[in-house]
Amino acid sequence: MTHKDIAQLLTTAIEQQKFDTAIGQVHDLRPIDTADILALIPPKLSWQLLDRLPNRATVFSYLEAEDQVALAYQFPRANLARLVGDMPSDERTDLYKRLDQSQRDALLPALAQAEREDIRLLSAYAEGTAGALMTSDYATLKAQMTVAQALAALRLEAPDAETIYHAYVIDSERQLIGVISLRSLILASPEQIIGDIMLTSVVASNVNEDQEDVAKKVARYDLIALPIIDDSGALVGIVTHDDAMDVASDEATDDFHKSGGVSSLVGSFKDTSIRILYRKRVFWLVFLVFGNLISGVGIAHFEEVIAANLVLVFFLPLLVDSGGNAGSQSATLMVRALATGEVVMRDWFSLLGREALVALLLGITMAAAISVIGYVRGDAVVSLVLALSMVSVVMIGCVIGMSLPFVLNKLGFDPASASAPLITSVCDASGVAIYLFIASKFLPL
Amino acid sequence: MTHKDIAQLLTTAIEQQKFDTAIGQVHDLRPIDTADILALIPPKLSWQLLDRLPNRATVFSYLEAEDQVALAYQFPRANLARLVGDMPSDERTDLYKRLDQSQRDALLPALAQAEREDIRLLSAYAEGTAGALMTSDYATLKAQMTVAQALAALRLEAPDAETIYHAYVIDSERQLIGVISLRSLILASPEQIIGDIMLTSVVASNVNEDQEDVAKKVARYDLIALPIIDDSGALVGIVTHDDAMDVASDEATDDFHKSGGVSSLVGSFKDTSIRILYRKRVFWLVFLVFGNLISGVGIAHFEEVIAANLVLVFFLPLLVDSGGNAGSQSATLMVRALATGEVVMRDWFSLLGREALVALLLGITMAAAISVIGYVRGDAVVSLVLALSMVSVVMIGCVIGMSLPFVLNKLGFDPASASAPLITSVCDASGVAIYLFIASKFLPL
Numbered sequence: 001m002t003h004k005d006i007a008q009l010l011t012t013a014i015e016q017q018k019f020d021t022a023i024g025q026v027h028d029l030r031p032i033d034t035a036d037i038l039a040l041i042p043p044k045l046s047w048q049l050l051d052r053l054p055n056r057a058t059v060f061s062y063l064e065a066e067d068q069v070a071l072a073y074q075f076p077r078a079n080l081a082r083l084v085g086d087m088p089s090d091e092r093t094d095l096y097k098r099l100d101q102s103q104r105d106a107l108l109p110a111l112a113q114a115e116r117e118d119i120r121l122l123s124a125y126a127e128g129t130a131g132a133l134m135t136s137d138y139a140t141l142k143a144q145m146t147v148a149q150a151l152a153a154l155r156l157e158a159p160d161a162e163t164i165y166h167a168y169v170i171d172s173e174r175q176l177i178g179v180i181s182l183r184s185l186i187l188a189s190p191e192q193i194i195g196d197i198m199l200t201s202v203v204a205s206n207v208n209e210d211q212e213d214v215a216k217k218v219a220r221y222d223l224i225a226l227p228i229i230d231d232s233g234a235l236v237g238i239v240t241h242d243d244a245m246d247v248a249s250d251e252a253t254d255d256f257h258k259s260g261g262v263s264s265l266v267g268s269f270k271d272t273s274i275r276i277l278y279r280k281r282v283f284w285l286v287f288l289v290f291g292n293l294i295s296g297v298g299i300a301h302f303e304e305v306i307a308a309n310l311v312l313v314f315f316l317p318l319l320v321d322s323g324g325n326a327g328s329q330s331a332t333l334m335v336r337a338l339a340t341g342e343v344v345m346r347d348w349f350s351l352l353g354r355e356a357l358v359a360l361l362l363g364i365t366m367a368a369a370i371s372v373i374g375y376v377r378g379d380a381v382v383s384l385v386l387a388l389s390m391v392s393v394v395m396i397g398c399v400i401g402m403s404l405p406f407v408l409n410k411l412g413f414d415p416a417s418a419s420a421p422l423i424t425s426v427c428d429a430s431g432v433a434i435y436l437f438i439a440s441k442f443l444p445l
Numbered sequence: 446m447t448h449k450d451i452a453q454l455l456t457t458a459i460e461q462q463k464f465d466t467a468i469g470q471v472h473d474l475r476p477i478d479t480a481d482i483l484a485l486i487p488p489k490l491s492w493q494l495l496d497r498l499p500n501r502a503t504v505f506s507y508l509e510a511e512d513q514v515a516l517a518y519q520f521p522r523a524n525l526a527r528l529v530g531d532m533p534s535d536e537r538t539d540l541y542k543r544l545d546q547s548q549r550d551a552l553l554p555a556l557a558q559a560e561r562e563d564i565r566l567l568s569a570y571a572e573g574t575a576g577a578l579m580t581s582d583y584a585t586l587k588a589q590m591t592v593a594q595a596l597a598a599l600r601l602e603a604p605d606a607e608t609i610y611h612a613y614v615i616d617s618e619r620q621l622i623g624v625i626s627l628r629s630l631i632l633a634s635p636e637q638i639i640g641d642i643m644l645t646s647v648v649a650s651n652v653n654e655d656q657e658d659v660a661k662k663v664a665r666y667d668l669i670a671l672p673i674i675d676d677s678g679a680l681v682g683i684v685t686h687d688d689a690m691d692v693a694s695d696e697a698t699d700d701f702h703k704s705g706g707v708s709s710l711v712g713s714f715k716d717t718s719i720r721i722l723y724r725k726r727v728f729w730l731v732f733l734v735f736g737n738l739i740s741g742v743g744i745a746h747f748e749e750v751i752a753a754n755l756v757l758v759f760f761l762p763l764l765v766d767s768g769g770n771a772g773s774q775s776a777t778l779m780v781r782a783l784a785t786g787e788v789v790m791r792d793w794f795s796l797l798g799r800e801a802l803v804a805l806l807l808g809i810t811m812a813a814a815i816s817v818i819g820y821v822r823g824d825a826v827v828s829l830v831l832a833l834s835m836v837s838v839v840m841i842g843c844v845i846g847m848s849l850p851f852v853l854n855k856l857g858f859d860p861a862s863a864s865a866p867l868i869t870s871v872c873d874a875s876g877v878a879i880y881l882f883i884a885s886k887f888l889p890l
Contacts, residue, residue, distance in 0.1 A: 028646045030666055151631070158632055165610050165627070165669075182610070182627060186596070187603050201473045219694065221475055222687035224610075224669065241686050242667035245693065249664065252697035253781050259704060260777025260865065261770060269782040270792070277803045281774050282810055285839075288770055289814050292763035299759050306758060313751060313758055314744050317873050318737035320762060325706060325733055325866040329726050332705025336698050337714040347715065358722045365727055369734050394730075420705065420865030421770040428762050 003033070007040035014045045022049050031055055035062035043067070047074040050083075057086035064268065069098050081110030088162055090135040090243070093122040122237075130214045131207040133247065134228045134237030139167040143177060143195035147188045154182070162240050165224050169198050174234040176202055176227055204229050207236055211247050216341055218244035255339050258414060259332065261285075261421035288421055294429040295320070302436035309443045311378045315370070315386060316435070322366055323393035323431040324424035327401030330355060331418045334405045338415045348406045352399070359398035363391035385442050389435040396434065397427040448478070452485035459490045467494050476500055480507035488512075492519040495528075502531035509713065514543050526555030533607055535580040535688070538567040567682075575659045576652040578692065579673045579682030584612040588622060588640035592633045599627070607685050610669050614643050619679040621647055621672055649674050652681055656692050661786055663689035700784050703859060704777065706730075706866035733866055739874040740765070747881035754888045756823045760815070760831060761880070767811055768838035768876040769869035772846030775800060776863045779850045783860045793851045797844070804843035808836035830887050834880040841879065842872040 006025055013022040026034045026049075038046045038059065050056050050071065060068065060083060072080060072095065084092055084107065096104060096119050108116055118136055125131025139161040141150050154164045167185075169178035178198030188197055204227045205214050218226050218241055226244070228237040254264050261284040299306065306312055334351075337343035343351065367387040374383035401423050405415035451470055458467040471479045471494075483491045483504065495501050495516065505513065505528060517525060517540070529537055529552065541549060541564050553561055563581055570576025584606040586595050599609045612630075614623035623643030633642055649672045650659050663671050663686055670683040699709050706729040744751065751757055779796075782788035788796065812832040819828035846868050850860035 030646070030648065032665060032667075155631055158628055164631070182631075183603055186600055186609070186627075201475070203475065219687070219690050220477060222477075224686070241669075241690070242664070245664050245686070245690050248690065249693060249697075249785065252694075252701075253785065256697075256701060256704065256781045257777055259701065260773050262774050262777055269778060269787050270796075274799060274803050274806070277799075278806050281771070281803070282807055285767065285770055285774075285807055285811055286814055289763060289767060289811055292766050293818065295762040296759045299762070303755060303758075307752075307755055310748060310752055313748075313761075314741040316758075316761065317740040317744070317765060317877060318734060321737050321866075321869060321873060322730065322734060324869065325730055326726070328705050328865050329707050329730075332702055332707055333714060333722075336701045340694065340698065342714050351715075354719055354722070358719050358726070361719070361723050362727055362730055366730055366734055369731055373738065420773050420869075421766075424766060424769065424865075424869060428766060432762060 003037045004040060007037050010037065010049060011041050011045060014041070014049050019049065019052050023052060026053070031058040032062040034059045039063060039067050043070045043074045047071050051075065051079050056083055057088075061087055061091040064271075065094070065098055066271075068095050072099060072103065077106055077110055080107060085111055085115055088135050089118050089122060089137050090133065093119055097123055125207065128211050129207065130205045130209045130211060130228045130239060131237070133211050133214060133243060134207070134239050135162050135243075136237050137162045138225070138227070138235075138238040139164045140235070141167045141169050141180065141194055143169050143171065143193075143198070145194045146190065147185055147192045147194065147197075148190035150180070150194050151185055151190075154185075162238065163225050166238075168202075168227050168235055168238070169194060170235050176204060176229050176233060176235040178202060179227065202227060205239070206231065212251050214239050215244040215247040215251065219248065251339070255335065255414075255416040258416035259335060259419050261288075261419040284419070284421060288425045291422075291425040292428065295425075295432045298429060298432040298436060302440055304445050305436060305440045305443060308445050309382075309439065311382060312436070312439055312443075314377065315374065316432070318370070319386070319389055319393055319435050320428045320431040321424075322390060323397030323427040324420075325397075326359065326362060326394045327397035327423040327427045328420040330359075330398045330401030331405060331420070331423050334402050335416050335418060338405060338409070345406060345409060348403070351402065355398055355402045356395065359395045360391070362398070363394035366394060367391050381442050385435075385439050389438050392434050392438070393427070393431045396430050397423075400426055400430070448482045449485060452482050455482065455494060456486050456490060459486070459494050464494065464497050468497060471498070476503040477507040479504045484508060484512050488515045488519045492516050496520065496524050501528055502533075506532055506536040510539070510543055513540050517544060517548065522551055522555055525552060530556060530560055533580050534563050534567060534582050535578065538564055542568055570652065573656050574652065575650045575654045575656060575673045575684060576682070578656050578659060578688060579652070579684050580607050580688075581682050582607045583670070583672070583680075583683040584609045585680070586612045586614050586625065586639055588614050588616065588638075588643070590639045591635065592630055592637045592639065592642075593635035595625070595639050596630055596635075599630075607683065608670050611683075613647075613672050613680055613683070614639060615680050621649060621674050621678060621680040623647060624672065647672060650684070651676065657696050659684050660689040660692040660696065664693065696784070700780065700859075700861040703861035704780060704864050706733075706864040729864070729866060733870045736867075736870040737873065740870075740877045743874060743877040743881060747885055749890050750881060750885045750888060753890050754827075754884065756827060757881070757884055757888075759822065760819065761877070763815070764831070764834055764838055764880050765873045765876040766869075767835060768842030768872040769865075770842075771804065771807060771839045772842035772868040772872045773865040775804075775843045775846030776850060776865070776868050779847050780861050780863060783850060783854070790851060790854060793848070796847065800843055800847045801840065804840045805836070807843070808839035811839060812836050826887050830880075830884050834883050837879050837883070838872070838876045841875050842868075845871055845875070 009025055010022050038050060053059055137160055139154055139157040141153060154167060158164050165182045167180055168176060171177050178200050179202045180198040184197060203221050205217060207228050207230050214226060225238040225240045227235055230236050263280040367390040370390050371383040371387040374386040404418040408417050409415045454470060455467050483495060498504055582605055584599055584602040586598060599612060603609050610627045612625055613621055616622050623645050624647045625639060625643040648666050650662060652673050652675050659671060670685045672680055673682040675681050708725040812835040815835050816828040816832040819831040849863040853862050854860045
């Protein structure tokens with residue numbers, strides 16, 4: 001049965017108030033699948049089923065942001081408070097931030113004091129930081145505990161903690177002093193002391209660190225969760241591996257979009273409105289229209305040589321595009337290597353030499369191809385002009401393409417803004433100038 | 446101390462055969478950091494330290510492929526066998542595949558029978574499948590065990606299993622019939638039966654499934670590990686969350702490179718040779734040189750209208766680029782949405798309408814900008830020609846850009862091959878034809 005079919009069945013069951021049938025339908029499903037199905041049912045009906053599911057908080061957390069908000073408006077206040085109270089703290093805070101003021105005011109008094117405080121703390125961190133990503137549902141231990149005591153403590157914490165597979169050892173000031181895995185606990189003898197067997201060199205992130213760096217750390221050290229500390233070294237949260245994986249995927253999407261000259265899209269591409277798509281794309285397109293006028297100025301400057309040798313126009317798009325294509329390749333390689341951390345800013349100069357050499361070889365290959373065609377359509381001089389132009393255009397294109405991400409980074413922009421369209425336009429302008437300049441030296445006016 | 450400084454210290458210590466000092470230096474480090482440092486020391490020296498580290502197999506697994514092979518040639522055969530025997534089975538198989546035949550023949554007899562068999566089985570799976578990615582170091586339980594027996598069994602399996610946080614329940618035919626988390630085991634009472642508390646709707650992948658789909662499943666269901674089954678439903682391995690995260694990152698890099706018209710690079714970008722970089726880039730560049738000749742043919746066809754109206758050349762790069770830019774945006778959005786699974790093949794038609802509408806709005810905006818400049822530089826007729834051309838070029842560009850990934854996919858190519866350079870060239874050719882066709886209708890010959 002597809003999700004659509006199940007949604008159909010559920011809709012009927014809810015309309016007839018047959019909730020046991022409905023619950024039975026989704027009983028064996030993973031929470032994310034249940035969430036996908038609920039999203040296909042009108043909120044007016046689906047909240048009634050959701051409210052009756054034993055894993056309602058988990059299912060609700062998997063819903064898309066807009067579906068969560070739509071459902072929140074259907075729930076009676078007491079039921080909403082129960083649901084929200086059971087949600088993981090990071091998801092709860094995200095939902096809270098999306099509600100309007102009147103919803104927030106209605107919800108807050110219904111929550112427990114600890115949950116209110118938790119929302120207040122977590123919602124204070126800026127978007128895109130470790131603080132905004134982390135959850136405060138983690139398991140802690142004390143260094144003086146025995147392994148038996150630690151296991152008993154974890155048993156108590158398990159229902160609320162996002163993971164108990166790594167437990168964090170803190171002192172009386174909540175300073176993070178160690179970490180221990182449940183695997184080590186299981187393997188240790190019950191009377192051993194946590195302080196003696198914990199790992200003291202803990203990989204952690206500061207609460208203000210960029211979420212991209214957090215995801216990289218989780219990936220590098222193969223962590224199940226990364227502890228997050230404040231400036232004083234006190235443990236304030238953890239980021240779990242699944243959230244880190246989502247961040248890595250979102251950041252890759254973001255870079256990918258930028259590379260194509262699209263501003264960051266938030267949320268699902270499929271559901272994005274025409275207005276938003278227009279807004280995210282129009283800036284670069286219009287900006288580049290004006291950027292391309294520079295190519296036009298180059299053409300205007302060499303109008304006479306063009307008028308006298310119309311064959312030049314035949315090869316114009318080809319030559320100009322080749323520089324842009326080679327430059328896009330260089331930029332693509334560099335932007336991704338910067339994003340994965342394989343290349344850092346100070347590598348620019350050492351990579352420049354290799355890039356120039358590769359560009360020279362590529363330029364010579366392409367010059368060989370074009371000069372044959374030039375000879376057929378024009379003559380030996382045209383052929384020479386084309387070959388010289390091609391090598392120059394490709395080399396300049398590659399140097400621009402590989403350098404622009406670094407320059408943008410220096411200026412405080414994301415290197416991924418060195419998009420193919422931007423590189424193409426910059427290379428076009430220089431390509432036109434180089435081509436027509438070389439032509440004006442060899443061809444009659 | 447930087448990694449370079451530590452490597453310096455270690456080199457001296459090894460040369461003086463002071464291994465206790467050397468081991469002390471890396472004792473508190475994470476395995477991946479130790480591996481990064483060892484990579485900075487000549488293999489002739491570094492193997493001596495590595496061989497003495499208690500976590501040598503883990504550290505070795507974190508080394509880059511070429512460093513592993515270089516070290517393998519330094520190790521005495523018995524020591525290498527001990528090292529390889531302790532490696533996780535997926536890493537061990539990867540190393541084995543990289544050794545030359547004489548190395549393999551030397552290594553195999555030194556390994557235990559079970560390890561030889563394991564290598565034989567794992568190395569049989571095609572690259573890029575779940576089978577090539579999975580490890581055979583997983584923990585299994587029987588349905589009739591009590592929780593107490595299960596915990597005792599996991600304690601025995603823990604030293605060898607990559608994870609014991611999820612244990613897989615199999616029957617006497619090794620069929621995968623359930624999964625249970627260590628968290629549930631810890632929370633259950635000791636006399637409960639595994640068969641009663643395990644989860645029976647297990648998310649699993651077939652051993653021949655594409656590694657990209659495996660990574661997507663791990664991400665979707667927030668798994669610590671995904672069980673891999675063969676065609677008969679028998680459990681043959683698991684893929685852990687950290688390996689899935691690496692695959693997702695590699696696939697994103699691959700798509701990113703393709704989007705810039707670069708063929709897949711294997712291994713570190715920084716260490717890639719000039720020869721490889723040339724080879725990975727030259728195909729598309731030369732291919733597109735010939736592709737761009739089509740634009741030239743368009744220009745040749747309309748040579749007379751150009752000769753009579755040289756102002757057309759001034760706007761040629763601009764108009765032609767605008768179509769390519771808009772098309773690149775469309776392709777970028779589509780390629781990434783296809784890669785993340787947000788959009789599937791059958792969505793093409795329903796997305797086409799939205800795309801056309803967005804393109805129309807973008808085209809009108811850009812036409813407004815260009816027609817003003819056209820009026821200033823030319824006259825009202827030129828202005829009209831430019832505006833009409835711009836709207837057409839942008840709309841055609843967007844439709845090509847959004848459709849090409851689908852078409853390529855239908856033809857059996859990766860949709861990410863719809864790179865910016867390819868889109869630019871296709872849009873250029875159609876842009877030249879549209880522009881000059883419209884011009885020929887309105888302007889004097």
